[in-house]
Amino acid sequence: MTIALCPGSFDPATNGHLDIIRRASDQFETVIVGVLHNPAKAPTFTTEERIEMLKASLDGIADVISFEGLTVDACKTVGATVLVRGLRTVSDFDGEEQMAQMNARLGVDTAFFSCEPAFAFISASLIKEVVRYGGSVAGLVSPFVEKRLIESLAGKTARK
Ligand code: PNS
Numbered sequence: 001m002t003i004a005l006c007p008g009s010f011d012p013a014t015n016g017h018l019d020i021i022r023r024a025s026d027q028f029e030t031v032i033v034g035v036l037h038n039p040a041k042a043p044t045f046t047t048e049e050r051i052e053m054l055k056a057s058l059d060g061i062a063d064v065i066s067f068e069g070l071t072v073d074a075c076k077t078v079g080a081t082v083l084v085r086g087l088r089t090v091s092d093f094d095g096e097e098q099m100a101q102m103n104a105r106l107g108v109d110t111a112f113f114s115c116e117p118a119f120a121f122i123s124a125s126l127i128k129e130v131v132r133y134g135g136s137v138a139g140l141v142s143p144f145v146e147k148r149l150i151e152s153l154a155g156k157t158a159r160k
Pocket of ligand 1: 036069071099
């Protein structure tokens with residue numbers, strides 16, 4: 001049985017992330033989503049909020065955990081033997097390839113999934129910017145995430 005770990009910040013999860021997790025769960029017996037707990041990065045949503053949004057959006061197709069430190073150590077903890085990452089555009093490739101090679105050296109290979117073209121332009125930071133300025137992100141995130149984004153960010157732009 002292959003256990004795959006899909007690591008990321010998920011601040012918050014977008015429909016692009018959900019698509020990759022769903023497709024990974026078609027290929028691997030078990031997919032575990034690993035939410036990086038890194039307070040130094042000052043995420044918009046707490047680790048608990050990011051986990052809640054993922055769980056509410058995934059309909060039980062994957063377990064969700066948080067982890068600190070190295071992704072390969074999280075793999076050891078949960079028994080994962082492969083990492084899953086999504087690639088949106090060619091500009092994602094350089095950084096992803098670098099991480100994949102380092103993680104391979106540390107003992108875990110990465111399987112890349114090519115992003116659904118309809119989601120190639122989505123990033124969590126762009127989604128947050130659109131919501132802050134009152135734009136709609138319907139269809140780009142799950143309804144649960146959309147609600148949380150509006151509650152947390154709508155109208156909360158920086159003062160001049
Ligand atoms: O969603 P993101 O921000 O692109 O995810 C990046 C993440 C969490 C996968 C990456 O920063 C990571 O793996 N961090 C854990 C630290 C680590 O293992 N570093 C060495 C990997 S090369």
